[in-house]
Amino acid sequence: MSILVVGTVAFDHVKTPFDERAEVLAGAATYFSIAASFFTPVSIVGVVGDDFTAEHERVFNARGIDLSGLERRAGGKTFRWTGEYGYDFNTRTTLDTQLNVFADFQPRISAAQQDIPYLFLGNAHPSLQRDVRRQSRARLTAMDTMDFWIQGTPDELRETLQCVDVLIINDEEARQLARDPNVIRAAKAILAMGPKRLIVKRGEYGATLFGAGSFFAIPGFPQESVADPTGAGDTFAGGVLGYLAATGSGLDEESLRKAMIYGSVMASFTIEAFGTERLLALTRDEINDRYRQFKSMTYFDSIEHSF
Amino acid sequence: MSILVVGTVAFDHVKTPFDERAEVLAGAATYFSIAASFFTPVSIVGVVGDDFTAEHERVFNARGIDLSGLERRAGGKTFRWTGEYGYDFNTRTTLDTQLNVFADFQPRISAAQQDIPYLFLGNAHPSLQRDVRRQSRARLTAMDTMDFWIQGTPDELRETLQCVDVLIINDEEARQLARDPNVIRAAKAILAMGPKRLIVKRGEYGATLFGAGSFFAIPGFPQESVADPTGAGDTFAGGVLGYLAATGSGLDEESLRKAMIYGSVMASFTIEAFGTERLLALTRDEINDRYRQFKSMTYFDSIEHSF
Numbered sequence: 001m002s003i004l005v006v007g008t009v010a011f012d013h014v015k016t017p018f019d020e021r022a023e024v025l026a027g028a029a030t031y032f033s034i035a036a037s038f039f040t041p042v043s044i045v046g047v048v049g050d051d052f053t054a055e056h057e058r059v060f061n062a063r064g065i066d067l068s069g070l071e072r073r074a075g076g077k078t079f080r081w082t083g084e085y086g087y088d089f090n091t092r093t094t095l096d097t098q099l100n101v102f103a104d105f106q107p108r109i110s111a112a113q114q115d116i117p118y119l120f121l122g123n124a125h126p127s128l129q130r131d132v133r134r135q136s137r138a139r140l141t142a143m144d145t146m147d148f149w150i151q152g153t154p155d156e157l158r159e160t161l162q163c164v165d166v167l168i169i170n171d172e173e174a175r176q177l178a179r180d181p182n183v184i185r186a187a188k189a190i191l192a193m194g195p196k197r198l199i200v201k202r203g204e205y206g207a208t209l210f211g212a213g214s215f216f217a218i219p220g221f222p223q224e225s226v227a228d229p230t231g232a233g234d235t236f237a238g239g240v241l242g243y244l245a246a247t248g249s250g251l252d253e254e255s256l257r258k259a260m261i262y263g264s265v266m267a268s269f270t271i272e273a274f275g276t277e278r279l280l281a282l283t284r285d286e287i288n289d290r291y292r293q294f295k296s297m298t299y300f301d302s303i304e305h306s307f
Numbered sequence: 308m309s310i311l312v313v314g315t316v317a318f319d320h321v322k323t324p325f326d327e328r329a330e331v332l333a334g335a336a337t338y339f340s341i342a343a344s345f346f347t348p349v350s351i352v353g354v355v356g357d358d359f360t361a362e363h364e365r366v367f368n369a370r371g372i373d374l375s376g377l378e379r380r381a382g383g384k385t386f387r388w389t390g391e392y393g394y395d396f397n398t399r400t401t402l403d404t405q406l407n408v409f410a411d412f413q414p415r416i417s418a419a420q421q422d423i424p425y426l427f428l429g430n431a432h433p434s435l436q437r438d439v440r441r442q443s444r445a446r447l448t449a450m451d452t453m454d455f456w457i458q459g460t461p462d463e464l465r466e467t468l469q470c471v472d473v474l475i476i477n478d479e480e481a482r483q484l485a486r487d488p489n490v491i492r493a494a495k496a497i498l499a500m501g502p503k504r505l506i507v508k509r510g511e512y513g514a515t516l517f518g519a520g521s522f523f524a525i526p527g528f529p530q531e532s533v534a535d536p537t538g539a540g541d542t543f544a545g546g547v548l549g550y551l552a553a554t555g556s557g558l559d560e561e562s563l564r565k566a567m568i569y570g571s572v573m574a575s576f577t578i579e580a581f582g583t584e585r586l587l588a589l590t591r592d593e594i595n596d597r598y599r600q601f602k603s604m605t606y607f608d609s610i611e612h613s614f
Contacts, residue, residue, distance in 0.1 A: 038614070088488035181395035183511070184529045204490070205512035206526065215604050217526030219513065222491045243612060257607040284614040295609045297522050300564040302602045305550060307345070307591040 001245045002041040004113050005032045006132045007122020007234070008102055009046045009070065013082040014228055014274060016089070021228075024275035025056055027079060028122030028144065031231035034279050035238025035266040036120075037063040038287060039246040043113055045069040045132065047105045049076035059280065069113055076101035089226050090203065109135040118245040120144075120237060126153055126160040133163050140250060142166035142241055144233065150176045162194035165251060168237050170201045183208075196251055199240065199260065201233055209260055216257050219298065221268035221290065228274045232267040235279065239266030265290040308552045309348040311420050312339045313439045314429020314541070315409055316353045316377065320389040321537055321581060323396070328535075331582035332363055334386060335429030335451065338538035341586050342545025342573040343427075344370040345594060346553040350420055352376040352439065354412045356383035366587065376420055383408035396533050397510065416442040425552040427451075427544060433460055433467040440470050447557060449473035449548055451540065457483045469501035472558060475544050477508045490515075503558055506547065506567065508540055516567055523564050525605065528575035528597065535581045539574040542586065546573030572597040 010027030014020065033042040043066035048056075052072065060067050082096040109132065119138035121129040123146050133141055141164045149157050150173060157177075161167065167190065171183050177193075178186035183200060187210040190198050198210040202220070209216040240263035249255035265287055272278045317334030321327065340349040350373035355363075359379065367374050389403040416439065426445035428436040430453050440448055448471045456464050457480060464484075468474065474497065478490050484500075485493035490507060494517040497505050505517040509527070516523040547563075547570035556562035572594055579585045 039612070088482075175395075182531060182533070184531045188531075202512065205509065206524070208526065208529075215529050216607070217513070217529075217604055218607075219515070219524030219526065222515075222522050222524075224489060224491045224495075226489070246612065254608055258612070261607055262612065288611045288614075291611050292609075295607070297524055298605050298607075300523070300525075300568055300602070300605075301561055302599075304595045304598050305346070305553065305565070305569065307595075 001117045001248050002043065003036050003118040003120060003241050003245045004043050004045060004069075004109070004116040004136065004138065005029050005036070005120040005122060006045040006107050006129070007032060007120070007124060008079045009044070009048050009052065010079040010081055011051070012230060012275070013080070013096075014230055015082075015084040015095075016228055017085065017087045019227070019274070021274045024230075025059060026081070026231060026275055028234040030276060031234035031270065031279075032120055032122060032238040032241075033060065033065045034063055034276050035235040035270070036242035036245070037065050038266070038282065038284060039239075039242030039262070042066065043069055043116060045107045045109060045113070047071040047073055047101045049073050049078045049101045051078050059276070062280070069110060071105075073101040083230070085229065089229050092229070107132050107135075118241055120241050121160075121164065122234065123149075125149065126156040130156070130160040130163060133160070140165050140244065142168055142237065144168050144237060145173065147173055147176055158193060164195055166197045166199060167195040168199045168201065168233075168240070170203070170233065174198070174200050197256065201236060203229070203232075207236070207260055207264060209256055211251075211253070214253055216253070216260065218260055218264055218294065221264060221294070222297070223268060223271060226271045229271045231270050231276070235270040236263040236267040239263035242266075261291055261294050262287070264294065308424045308555050309350065310343050310425040310427060310548050310552045311350050311352060311376075311416070311423040311443065311445065312336050312343070312427040312429060313352040313414055313436070314339060314427075314431060315386045316351070316355050316359065317386040317388055318358070319537060319582070320387070320403075321535055322389075322391040322402075323535055324392065324394045326534070326581070328581045331537075332366060333388070333538060333582055335541045337583060338541035338577065338586075339427055339429060339545040339548075340367065340372045341370055341583050342542040342577070343549035343552070344372050345573070345589065345591060346546075346549030346569070349373065349549075350376055350423060352414045352416060352420070354378040354380055354408045356380050356385045356408045358385050366583070369587070376417060378412075380408040390537070392536065396536050399536070414439050414442075425548055427548050428471065429541065430456075432456065433463040437463070437467040437470060440467070447472050447551065449475055449544065451475050451544060452480065454480055454483055465500060471502055473504045473506060474502040475506045475508065475540075475547070477510070477540065481505070481507050504563065508543060510536070510539075514543070514567055514571060516563055518558075518560070521560055523560070523567065525567055525571055525601065528571060528601070529604070530575060530578060533578050536578045538577050538583070542577040543570040543574040546570035549573075568598055568601050569594070571601065
């Protein structure tokens with residue numbers, strides 16, 4: 001089954017301790033859709049300006065991503081973000097954000113896209129996310145958000161949380177959203193806000209899946225050389241939803257756990273190069289090779305010690 | 308088989324955001340030995356002052372821990388540490404350290420204890436650790452260290468690292484020791500310094516095991532209520548060595564992985580109460596129950612997706 005993603009298509013300027021790149025094709029919808037496209041067909045709802053050229057379009061076309069819902073704003077400029085990473089890649093500072101055409105974006109979902117069964121609401125104003133959710137008849141909806149909305153529009157965010165199935169955020173965001181420094185307690189509080197499942201991304205430490213009475217945790221893939229962590233979170237979400245949609249899965253524990261591994265696999269590739277470079281060179285064999293590596297690096301004998 | 312541990316027996320004064328306790332029976336040798344005693348016999352080499360009373364001794368006796376190598380210094384005071392935890396328990400500040408009788412401690416291992424096959428060198432001056440290592444004929448030696456020695460006595464530490472099998476440190480220490488912000492690269496560099504295996508403790512994020520060409524990672528146990536994280540690291544080491552010694556294991560991957568789980572299980576109990584309180588109330592059934600929980604919270608289907 002296919003996926004509809006709403007979110008930014010952007011141009012990033014990324015500074016790392018070792019390198020710097022400008023005009024990198026990026027944004028939540030870009031990373032998400034490319035990752036998910038390895039599993040299943042994806043359609044993007046978003047907006048770009050004149051600076052989004054035929055060359056950029058070819059990137060999506062090459063992965064079979066449907067851009068019919070990508071609005072082109074004549075005379076407008078595409079969303080732009082500039083950020084810098086600390087020396088161990090665990091801290092990120094936003095140096096500049098230009099919303100441009102995204103500032104007054106009002107997504108309209110076409111009749112055909114309203115029936116796409118899986119929906120991902122990329123990080124955006126929670127009212128925009130809810131508006132899209134209401135237009136869609138998706139059977140499974142996941143969403144992202146960030147500290148800016150958690151602090152700036154808490155009431156709107158609470159409303160949006162009530163109409164999604166899965167929330168995918170990082171651990172700092174989970175602590176902020178629940179106002180609790182303990183992530184386990186925070187997760188319980190967040191599940192009480194509406195989502196049936198919560199996935200907490202923890203960067204190099206992996207990711208955890210919370211449900212009512214269930215808990216699953218996976219480590220991060222051991223990466224010796226990180227080039228650019230930008231997009232890891234959206235790529236993760238693309239792998240998760242991609243796997244679920246490809247297998248027509250709902251929220252059963254076994255499918256979600258496998259989806260988490262595929263999310264982590266996709267994210268682990270993204271950070272190996274700037275922007276979508278590594279993802280675009282990826283093969284399905286490489287994806288399944290890394291899936292097997294996740295299995296072998298987490299396996300241990302289940303037979304208990306006889307005291 | 309049994310274990311010899313050298314390290315501090317101490318009295319801690321612990322401040323958390325929610326509580327405070329003084330004169331808590333603690334120290335590396337205390338936490339390690341109590342944890343390991345659930346698996347196998349343990350002997351302590353250490354030193355205490357007059358303030359170590361018959362009541363304190365009963366704690367060790369109740370767990371069958373051999374104190375024949377615990378030197379009692381008449382007129383001396385036992386090692387004392389005062390520390391404070393930040394609101395999310397991820398930061399710890401040392402407010403006061405009084406070495407007292409530990410300041411000029413020169414451990415002498417008895418003839419009988421020299422043949423104990425498993426040895427744990429608790430955090431101490433690396434020359435003291437090496438001195439103990441030289442007196443012992445243990446077949447498997449593990450050690451801990453800390454930033455104070457990594458920065459203060461780097462040459463002595465390098466020498467000590469060459470005569471141990473397993474180094475057990477936290478991730479910040481690993482980064483410091485290898486002078487590399489990437490833990491995966493840091494681990495490779497540390498393995499080149501001598502130890503055959505490196506275990507990196509990552510607090511609430513779990514722990515990782517590194518060997519030449521092998522990698523294993525486990526999440527932290529989901530803890531809703533942390534009372535006092537002090538001793539978690541030494542308890543972890545006690546569980547690891549305890550399991551290895553109880554099963555007569557060497558450095559084979561399967562045994563080390565199970566040992567890591569038992570280490571994490573023991574540490575997860577320690578932090579539920581102040582000092583050794585929770586450990587002393589623990590049962591073997593509770594330990595194996597939590598072992599099973601680790602299995603169920605990390606399990607995922609190994610069958611790959613057919614693209």
